[in-house]
Amino acid sequence: MSGKNNIISQIEAEQMTKEIPAFAPGDTVVVQVRVTEGNRERLQAFEGVVIGKRNRGMNSSFTVRKISYGVGVERTFQTFSKLIDSISVKRRGDVRQAKLYYLRDLSGKAARIKEKLG
Template sequence: MKFYLREKNAIIDFGENIRTRKNLSKIFVGDTVKIGIVIKEGNKERVQYYQGIILSKNNSGINLTISVRKIFQGIGVERKFLLHSPKFESIEIIKSSRVRRSKLYYLRNIIGKGSRLKQRFKTK
């Protein structure tokens, strides 16, 4: 059975529409977020939360990933999350920051008070 390019794209779009989450809030680079991930230990499942600053957003659509950085015991820890993954439980925006870059990789080199970002207030 031979498919044409248009039919292949329609099949891919249909699969992506089924898998994508519709209830995700709008997140931006620089936001401090609390992300819940489902962890399976033996035959039990629980939600583990990870709180940090979004450094970057990569890709789009079903492949959307965010890179989140937190400081744990004085050491910077980064982790990437696939937002449309079945293991992704929830995301809560704790604080929004005003940034002028799309990637905040410069925060890797700054430690302490210098890494603070200015807070963004929602305007109506």
């Protein structure tokens, strides 16, 4: 049983070579996503606040929330997905929770997050 587990973990380690910046819930990130329309491919930027992060090796994911035309939009990304071109951190947020699901109930200025200083 452990032999199979070693093989799987070795393959996963080879897949996880992508450089991912350190970010945490509360941070504002820009995720460049590859979008295929017909036969052409382009990059689409998705900018928002990270409201949750799931660290599970190859199966890691994170959820980004933004307000688009007055409507809240959340998108969950697989951290090591081939569709993600790059992730960049725009600003660091100062929060105490690991999951910021309470932001779903807030709107306007109440949904702002303090910036981490220093």
